[in-house]
Amino acid sequence: MNTFEFTHEPLEPAALSAALADPAAGGFAAFEGRVRNQNDGRDVSRLEYEAFEELAQVEGEHIVAEALRRHGALRGRCVHRLGALAIGEVAVWVGVAAAHRAEAFAACRQIIDEIKHRLPIWKKEHFADGDSGWVNCTHCAEAARVPDFDYSRQLVLPEIGTTGQQRLAQSTVIVIGAGGLGCAVLSGLAGAGIGTIVIVDDDVVDPANLHRQPLYTPDDVGRQKAGAAAARLAAYNPTIRLRPMPVRLTAANAKEIVALGNVVVDCSDNFATKFLVNDAAVLTGRPAVLASVYQYEGQLQVVRADARGSCLRCQWPEATRDGLVGNCAESGVLGPVPAVLGSLQAMEVLKLLLDLPGQMRDEILLVDLLDLGQRRLNAPRARECNDRCARIRSVDAAAPTPELEIALPLAEAAAQGYRIIDIRNPEECAQTPLPLGGHQSIPLPRLLDAASTLDPRLRYLLVCAHGIRSRAAAEQLRAGGRGNFWSLRGGLARQG
Amino acid sequence: MARVHLRYYALLREQAGRQTETVETAAQTPEALYAELAARHGFRLAQSQLKVAVNASFTDWTCPLADGDEVVFIPPVAGG
Incomplete structure (x- = not known):
């Protein structure tokens, strides 16, 4: 039984209540939202409901789970009608079972308030005089309002100012991977006011991610990271555009995706993806900011093949195979390590976009967060790469070999x-x-x-x-x- | 014999059980030095999986080592 559902059939409150029966529940509260016969002084004859069902479905279940957890209620459910409804019909039903009445009332109230506020559901009113009109859902009405986000603390930096801020607003940054590094990169870029951020990740939130990926909550477990991160960041900074892409970066789509942005940031956790990002950036002439972490350490590299700089293949001509060295899952990692490296990546992106001094190129930064030591190693462009990289055959080279x-x-x-x-x-x-x-x-x-x-x-x-x-x-x-x-x-x- | 300073990262740090060390070695090249250290510390990464930097610059495995050099063997890492 889904805790949130849409239906085109008339609702039957008695059956819905019975389905929430629980021997531990001393209190049960239900709310029915009904179609009434007038709005703003005009006579209404009937209503139609429409919804963005895929999004509302997932979000609706979150709303129920949040309310039950917050108020300590036992069971809850919400069902919403879609299609045409007559006066007096039940449009939405919410029921909550809890140990005591206080939790039941409170959770029930929270669910219906959040449903009205957050879900993309639209209502068309048919008036008695034959006129009709769509009523925006609160959610959409809010989205239409121009929100305020104050950049004054960075505008006063002489290197930024309104010109720099405008440049950020016109930029698009592609972030590959919304894990530990990605959360820090995304927060930094969203706060700085990057106009469009594309989030590429085909993974779902796992409970083991939470300690180092603060864009997600326990409620997000099982959700697509790209969508969950985009929702969280849209709430944080409503002035920017977020584009979730819940796909895996492959040899087939890498160049196309990387070319969507001015800069690409690699926050992936495997060599195959890192090399794909590097190769696609080189082939499309985009700067790439790469980082990796291992336990208490990290590596940072800015690939400027667009400006005759070195790339990953100058040091590692062949892509390292995953499985030959450890990753976070096998070797362990402490949350602040990807947070520090991700913040360094966000900073390098801003330096690039704003043309700030001190940009990294042709070097690799090694950071050790136990002894706070760092090393900048010169990593020059490979000798055989004159006008263009001689070491990338094509991004398709990463495709698996048959009969291996x-x-x-x-x-x-x-x-x-x-x-x-x-x-x-x-x-x-x-x-x-x-x-x-x-x-x-x-x-x-x-x-x-x-x-x-x-x-x-x-x-x-x-x-x-x-x-x-x-x-x-x-x-x-x-x-x-x-x-x-x-x-x-x-x-x-x-x-x- | 040259005295060289070593700094280890990631897997190599774990397997060496230390972050830095200074060794007296008869090795003339990073290649020979890595073979010597791999035997001593039980390093499990192949030389072909690593890169080497001498005095903060990537270099090849056969460049001559000098007294006082700082040598870093860099394992690839992919965690994110």
Whole structure:
């Protein structure tokens, strides 16, 4: 049973109340909103309701959950009619069951007030004289009001002023990833008055995100991050445009998305996306501000391929494969670390857009928040990149290679002529030996460096515990031009 | 023998169990130095996964090391 629903059928309050029966509830309060026969002194003959259903549905469930939690009520539900209604019909019904009457009344009141205030629902009034007209929902009426957002504290900075502020208002910034880095970047840019912010993230809010992603609340768990962040930021600064894009950045859409903005900010948590952002920025001539965090540390880099600066591939010609080093989920992270790095990214974006002094380029900043040390390393443009980057073949290079993985019992793979290489570290091998003989044991780091010494005419099958490291290693080796490596899908865990 | 100062980040810091150290080494290049340190600290990252900076500039693995150099091995990180 959804806690918020639309229906085109007449509402039946008795059945709706019965469905909220709860033995622990000593109080039950219900509200019915009914169609009345006049408005502003004019006789009304009937009403029509229309809604932006997808948005209202999600938001409606949030409203019910918020009210129940705030007042400690047990169960609640709201059902709203759509379509044509006659005088006296019930247009909206709210019911709340709680231990005592006070919580039931309060939560019921909050739900109907918030529904009227927040949901995109429109009402068309048909008057007795034959006239009719749409009544804006409160939500939309509010959106139409020009709100106030005071930039005076940054306007007084001599480098900004009204000209600079105008420049920010005319800018579009693309933010890839609305996680720990993204929350800090988005807050900083929204507050500064960037005219349009595009938020690209296909992930949903997970409870484990909340400690470092303060744009979300526990109520947002399960919601799309792009939409939730856009809603929160729209409430924070109503003068800017927010464009949520709940899609994954892929080789197919990266250039198109990056080209929408003046600057792109990479706040992703994986190498595949970072390299896509870098490559798309270079190919479309947009500056990119990249950052990554690891436990208590972070790295920051501003890619100015648009101005003959260096890019990620000047230092790392081949995209690093995910799975070869840790990420936040595996290695842990403390909230202020992405917050600091994200704020540095927002600052670099503003420096770029406002043409402020001290912009980063051709360098990488390493920040350690435990000892507060930082290092600026010179990272010059690669020698072979004269007029244009010589190291990006195309963004499609990131597409997965077919037949990288094979799923076979190990003995059968060996019978088919694959040379088996166990790439686990020695402790893992000792603990769970491979269930067949005749294989080689080359731990992953050694394999990556020693692969050129292996016979290129033979086919090698890499094996690890779960097939993640072996897949990453095979990808990395193939990217380096060695096509004779495969990965055992699912690793030893799937051998049974 | 050269005396070089090292600074570790991310995975390397964890595996070395320290942020900085100063070592006396016979290694003539960052490549040889990394091999020596990898054996001592049990580093699990391949040299090909890392970049090296000497005295705050990225450099290649075969440049000569001098007494007093500061060497940083930089692992790629992707967390966000």
